[in-house]
Amino acid sequence: MSPAPRDRFLEDAAAATADDPQRGFLRGALGGYYASRDVQKARYRDWEKARDAAALAKWTAVNRLDRNLARFEEAFVRNGGVVHWARDAAEARAIILGICREAGARSVIKSKCMTTEEIHLNDALEAEGFGVVESDLGEFIQQLRKEPPFHFVFPCMHLRRDAISELFGKHLGTPPTDSPEELTMIARRHLRDLYLRADIGISGANFLVAETGQVSITENEGNARLTCALPRVHIALAGIEKVIERLDDLAVLLPMLATAGAGQPMTCYNTLYAGPRRAGEADGPEAFHVVLLDNRRTALLADPEQRDALHCIRCGACLNVCPIFKNIGGFAYGTTYQGPIGSVITPHLRGLRNWNHLSGASSLCGACTEACPVRIDLHHHLLRNRRNAVRAHGGWADRLFHRAFGWVIARPRLFSLGGRLFRAALPVLRRLPLPYLRPWLRTRTLPEAAEPSFRQQAKEVLR
Amino acid sequence: MSAARETILGRIAEALRLAAPRPHLSSDVPAGTPAKVGKAWLPEGGDDEEGRLALLEANLGKLRASLVRVPDAPAAAAALARLAAERGWKRLALHRGELTETVARGLPCETWCVDDGFDKDRLEACDAGLTACESLVAQTGSLLVSSASNGGRALSILPHVHVVVARRQQVLPDLEAALADARARHGGALPSMLGFITGPSRTGDIERILVLGAHGPKELHVILIG
Ligand code: SF4
Numbered sequence: 001m002s003p004a005p006r007d008r009f010l011e012d013a014a015a016a017t018a019d020d021p022q023r024g025f026l027r028g029a030l031g032g033y034y035a036s037r038d039v040q041k042a043r044y045r046d047w048e049k050a051r052d053a054a055a056l057a058k059w060t061a062v063n064r065l066d067r068n069l070a071r072f073e074e075a076f077v078r079n080g081g082v083v084h085w086a087r088d089a090a091e092a093r094a095i096i097l098g099i100c101r102e103a104g105a106r107s108v109i110k111s112k113c114m115t116t117e118e119i120h121l122n123d124a125l126e127a128e129g130f131g132v133v134e135s136d137l138g139e140f141i142q143q144l145r146k147e148p149p150f151h152f153v154f155p156c157m158h159l160r161r162d163a164i165s166e167l168f169g170k171h172l173g174t175p176p177t178d179s180p181e182e183l184t185m186i187a188r189r190h191l192r193d194l195y196l197r198a199d200i201g202i203s204g205a206n207f208l209v210a211e212t213g214q215v216s217i218t219e220n221e222g223n224a225r226l227t228c229a230l231p232r233v234h235i236a237l238a239g240i241e242k243v244i245e246r247l248d249d250l251a252v253l254l255p256m257l258a259t260a261g262a263g264q265p266m267t268c269y270n271t272l273y274a275g276p277r278r279a280g281e282a283d284g285p286e287a288f289h290v291v292l293l294d295n296r297r298t299a300l301l302a303d304p305e306q307r308d309a310l311h312c313i314r315c316g317a318c319l320n321v322c323p324i325f326k327n328i329g330g331f332a333y334g335t336t337y338q339g340p341i342g343s344v345i346t347p348h349l350r351g352l353r354n355w356n357h358l359s360g361a362s363s364l365c366g367a368c369t370e371a372c373p374v375r376i377d378l379h380h381h382l383l384r385n386r387r388n389a390v391r392a393h394g395g396w397a398d399r400l401f402h403r404a405f406g407w408v409i410a411r412p413r414l415f416s417l418g419g420r421l422f423r424a425a426l427p428v429l430r431r432l433p434l435p436y437l438r439p440w441l442r443t444r445t446l447p448e449a450a451e452p453s454f455r456q457q458a459k460e461v462l463r
Numbered sequence: 464m465s466a467a468r469e470t471i472l473g474r475i476a477e478a479l480r481l482a483a484p485r486p487h488l489s490s491d492v493p494a495g496t497p498a499k500v501g502k503a504w505l506p507e508g509g510d511d512e513e514g515r516l517a518l519l520e521a522n523l524g525k526l527r528a529s530l531v532r533v534p535d536a537p538a539a540a541a542a543l544a545r546l547a548a549e550r551g552w553k554r555l556a557l558h559r560g561e562l563t564e565t566v567a568r569g570l571p572c573e574t575w576c577v578d579d580g581f582d583k584d585r586l587e588a589c590d591a592g593l594t595a596c597e598s599l600v601a602q603t604g605s606l607l608v609s610s611a612s613n614g615g616r617a618l619s620i621l622p623h624v625h626v627v628v629a630r631r632q633q634v635l636p637d638l639e640a641a642l643a644d645a646r647a648r649h650g651g652a653l654p655s656m657l658g659f660i661t662g663p664s665r666t667g668d669i670e671r672i673l674v675l676g677a678h679g680p681k682e683l684h685v686i687l688i689g
Contacts, residue, residue, distance in 0.1 A: 029671040046504040052488040053501030059486050066475040079655070085467040137677055138668035154668065161669055180669040184677055191678065196583045212653055222620050222664040222679020228656070229616035230583060240471065247646070248498035251639035254659070255505060255603060265506065265522065266603040268665050269620075269679070271658035278655045282558065282577050282615030288655075294471045302478035308486060375486050 005334055006357040010439075012332035013361065022158070023327060029157050030320055036263030037317075043265070054256050055375035057249040058311035061210075065301065068210040068243045069292065075213025079275030081288040089119035092293050096121060096202070096235055097128055099289055103233045105130065105199035109191075111217070111224035112136035113204030114152050114314065115237045115293060118336045121202070133194050135223035137187050144171050150330035152337055153261055153316030158329060191223070201227035201285065205238035206313065207253065208290070211246050214272040215290060218257060225269050234276070234285040240292050241301075241310040247272075253313060260373035261315030300348040306381050309344050311374040318368035318378055324361055333358065340368035344381040352389050359385035416455065423449040498639045508602040508636030515601040515634050522604025526662030527675060528683040539566045539628055539686045543593070546626065546684060547572050552590035556581075556622060558614025562595045566628050566686070577614055583621075592622035592680075596629050597657075598644050599685070602637040605661040606685070607645060611654035619660065625680040631689035 003011075016022070041047050061068055073083045086092035100108065108130050110116065122143070125132045134143040138155030142148065144167055149155035156164070164183050168174045174186050203224050207216040215236050217224050228234050244253065250270075258264040277284030301307055319325045319339030330338040335346045335358070343358035359382040368378040390398050409415050430446050450457075493500050509515035516532075523530045533539045547555065547570050554573040557563045567574045577586060586592075594614050597607040606627055608619050619625050635641050638659070645657055664679030675681050 032671050043506040044504060045507060048489040049492070050501055050504040052486075052490060052492050053497040053504065055486040055488065056492060057497035059483075063479065063483055066472050066479065069472065069475070079653075085465055085471055087467045087470055091467060135678065136668075137666050141668070154671070156668055157671060159669075164669060180672045181674045183669055184666055184674040188676065188678055192587060196587060214653065214657070220664070221666045221677035223677070225616070225620040225658065226678060229620060240475075246496060246498070248496060248639055248642050251498040251637065251642060252501040252505065254638065262667075264661075265526075266605055266659065266661040268661050268663075269658060270605075270661075271656060272653075273656055274653045275655050277615075278611070278652075281610045281655060282580060282618070284610060284616050284655055292471070294474070298471065298474035298478055301475060302481070304481045304483040307483040311486075375488070377487065 005354050008334055009332055009357055009361070012334070013328040016329045016332050017327050022329070025160065026158065026326055026329065030326070033263050033320055037259065038263075040259040040263050040265055044259075050252065050256060051373055051375050053252050054373050055311065057244060057252060058313070058374045059308070061244045061249075062241060062301070062307060062310045064245070065240065065243065068245055069240060071210040072208050072213060072243050075211065076215075076275070076290060077213070079213045080278070081213070081275045081290060084289060084291045086291055086293045086295070088295050089293075092119045092237065092291055092295070093121060093124040095291050096237070097124060099233065099235055100125070100128075100130055100200055103199060103287075105233065107131040107194070107198045108133070108200045108202055109195055109198035109227050109231060110134050110139075111201070111203045111219065111227040112139050112155070113202065113237060114149070114336060115204050115239055116202065117148060118295065119237070119293070121237070133191070133198075135191050135195070135227060136219070137184060137221060137223075140187055140191065141167065144168075148331075148336075150338075151316065151319055152314060153319070195226045195230050198231045200233045200235065201231035202235045202237065203227055205236045205242050205290070206257070207250065208238055208243040209247050209250070209272070210243050212274065214247070214274045216250060216270065216272050218254065218267045218270050220262075220268040222269060225271055228271070228273055228285070229283060232285055233287045233289070234273070235289045235291065236273075237291045237293060240294055240297055241312075256373040257313050257315050260317040260371065261320075296349045300345060303348070305384060306344070306348070308376050309341065309348075309381060311376055312341050312345075313374055314341075315373060317371040317373065321367040321371045323363055323365060323367065328361070340378045340382070341376070344376075344378055344385065347385050347389075352385065353393050356385055356389035356393075359383075359389070419453065419455065423453060502637065502639055505637065506602050508600075508640070512631075512634075515636055516631070518601040519599055519604060519634055522601070523662075523685060526604050526683075528604070528662050528685060530685045530687060532687050534689070536562070536565045536688060539688050540568060540570075542686050543567065543626060543628070544570055547591075550590065550624070554589045555591045555593055556586055556589040556618060557593040558595075558618060560595050560612070562628050562630070562688075563593050567593055577618055583617070586617060586621050589622045591624040591626055592618045593626045593628065594619050596627050596633065597648065598641045599629055599634045599687075600636075600638055600641050600659070601634055603659075603661055605638070605641070605659040607641050608658050608660060609645065609649075609654040610656035611649065616656045619658075620664075620679045623676070623680055624682040624684070625660075625663075626684045626686065628686045628688070631687060634687075
């Protein structure tokens with residue numbers, strides 16, 4: 001049996017944190033992002049208010065989700081597309097496999113889509129004998145390495161160029177190089193032929209426009225454009241929360257997605273697809289399918305306190321600024337969605353009991369909340385997950401401790417007495433083994449009590 | 464309809480019976496759609512035509528796309544011919560249209576129209592694709608292309624160089640204006656693809672170092688008439 005997620009997390013996080021060179025490398029790779037993000041943010045006439053507008057666009061969309069999805073479906077069908085609904089991952093896989101079989105397909109080209117990672121689509125396609133190739137450079141590299149993405153926007157940001165050169169040498173037989181440009185060109189040449197031959201293109205969706213029935217896809221490389229242009233069938237897999245109400249909401253969301261997540265004014269290609277090739281158009285697929293996936297998103301929707309986590313536009317900004325992510329990296333999370341947003345939503349998608357530990361792995365600094373372009377209350381949600389976990393699964397000791405602590409701090413005299421006792425006991429405590437605190441104390445020592453105490457100092461100042 | 468659909472819509476309706484609080488905002492946002500009220504807070508789009516052109520030029524430069532401004536169509540044709548000669552193009556693909564056909568006339572290389580369907584390998588082997596566009600966006604340096612008016616989906620992405628020819632009047636201030644303009648032009652029947660292109664194809668996947676020409680065109684040239 002594989003170890004429990006929490007145990008594996010503790011082990012992997014400890015190992016990643018001990019790897020100083022790798023942490024330094026990650027920080028270096030993010031340095032350029034901070035600089036360009038700040039340059040781009042400065043071009044906004046009011047970034048904070050622009051975040052308000054973006055938050056409202058998603059808030060109205062999600063809080064009228066049933067209506068918006070029905071509108072999207074109607075408009076998408078009017079455009080000539082086919083809509084499928086999937087309650088869970090197995091249903092989504094079955095639908096996609098069915099479309100591939102029916103099309104008599106053999107090869108599938110994919111553009112980057114985290115939702116397909118969520119449902120483990122590649123394994124299912126390969127098990128049925130379809131050839132599947134990831135076309136986003138980072139995803140292509142991760143596929144060759146048989147490794148999940150390290151970061152849901154920058155899939156291979158943990159790798160150095162020599163590792164990639166070696167990987168290409170091994171799988172594609174190319175000579176070693178230390179030029180990122182040459183490495184990119186190797187992938188370009190290799191994949192071009194695959195686009196031209198693929199029967200099916202599978203993409204994700206960044207937004208589904210309810211008003212017009214369009215699927216909006218954001219990318220930098222052009223691989224998604226090719227995926228949606230050349231194969232004869234296009235399938236887009238989308239979480240139900242991707243729907244937005246109006247086409248012109250994109251005038252706000254597209255630039256903010258690019259600036260927050262990658263420090264760009266706009267991502268290179270933002271493309272809206274309304275149905276398959278139309279009469280009079282030169283090319284495009286014969287059929288266009290959208291698969292709308294629930295997979296427990298409705299469980300998150302049912303929690304009004306944390307519903308705004310469904311506003312997420314997967315920009316990746318919260319990962320890029322997170323001190324935990326920067327130290328433990330993406331793999332330790334063990335989730336499809338890493339970083340703060342992953343810690344918030346994974347307990348809803350995969351169960352609080354096994355995934356609440358991620359909410360504990362936070363300094364609650366709030367950097368994520370501040371970075372989020374759609375104003376998701378991320379760090380407070382981590383606290384709410386902790387509270388919910390204690391409510392649902394807390395042991396009696398936890399409950400008793402919190403109950404007693406709450407009772408004491410509501411009584412100033414008692415609290416002050418407790419403080420005095422604790423100060424007196426500290427010198428002794430510092431010498432005891434304290435097994436309960438051992439994991440925490442491994443890298444820390446108990447502090448010495450300040451003299452005079454904070455309360456006494458405060459009294460002085462206030463007098 | 465399918466059972467899955469009914470179940471999911473049922474779960475959503477059930478979930479939404481409890482209202483969520485409004486998000487914590489930094490200000491009192493005035494009434495109106497996010498795009499309309501947000502316009503004033505996004506990057507600027509230029510106050511007048513000169514301002515828009517200056518912004519567009521600056522933004523395209525930062526994106527490492529080139530902008531050539533020419534007075535008229537013959538000058539645009541000459542600019543394209545120069546590009547073709549400098550780079551030694553053998554074949555250029557284009558779509559039918561007043562602007563593209565005029566500009567491609569008399570090129571020192573073979574030209575080929577893709578409108579009636581095309582062989583993918585042949586298009587891949589072309590040195591450049593020439594298209595018109597729906598509009599250009601000063602705010603971001605983007606171009607908007609469509610499958611209806613700009614030769615389908617592949618022409619602007621598969622060849623190694625993309626050249627766009629447009630008129631000065633097509634330069635709009637911002638994304639909102641570009642979307643509104645496309646809707647006004649196509650009415651109820653939106654093209655099957657409508658795409659913003661913001662600079663040549665790029666990636667930062669290897670050590671976050673910028674490389675141009677990841678899968679799409681390595682070069683993007685805009686020839687602006689007027
Ligand atoms: S939670 Fe916010 S910051 Fe994080 S990925 Fe989603 S939208 Fe971006």
